[in-house]
Amino acid sequence: MPDRKPPALFYQKVYALVRRIPAGQVTSYGRVAEMIGHQGAARQVGYAMSALKNRQDDPDYADVPWQRVVGHNGEIRIKGGAHSRSYQAELLQQEGVTVRQAADGGFVVEVETHMWEGLLPHEVDRLLAGLSSGR
DNA sequence: ATGTTGACGGTTG
């Protein structure tokens, strides 16, 4: 059952910012939280990513590049089993991101070369200005 | 209003 209610404001902020991550680069849950002014809310950013799977057929949210958000150390943290993690790794590799496979079978993005610099505070302000009112 | 739930991140032993 897809979720057709509009997402809560916090989620909208997360999605708006994640859409700005350039292809071929990544950022972390914690950095997303910090940039939108919710320092320490990294887990909630992950929760927002998880909620996207209920909106796959909603054109307003189907284009959010969720695969570009990883753990602060580059670790792929998506739940849903090994298949989901290898899928995220595959999507990233397709856009040119270096992903290594760790000894334990997990995947780790090479953050040293692919970490996104992020947006400046005033750029975030502009991006998030007047959310909540529209879709 | 209150308790539970996490696609986190930092600390501890």
Added chain:
DNA sequence: TCAACCGCCAACA
């Protein structure tokens, strides 16, 4: 080093 804790805080029941 690495696993186990534990604080975090918005959403949701």
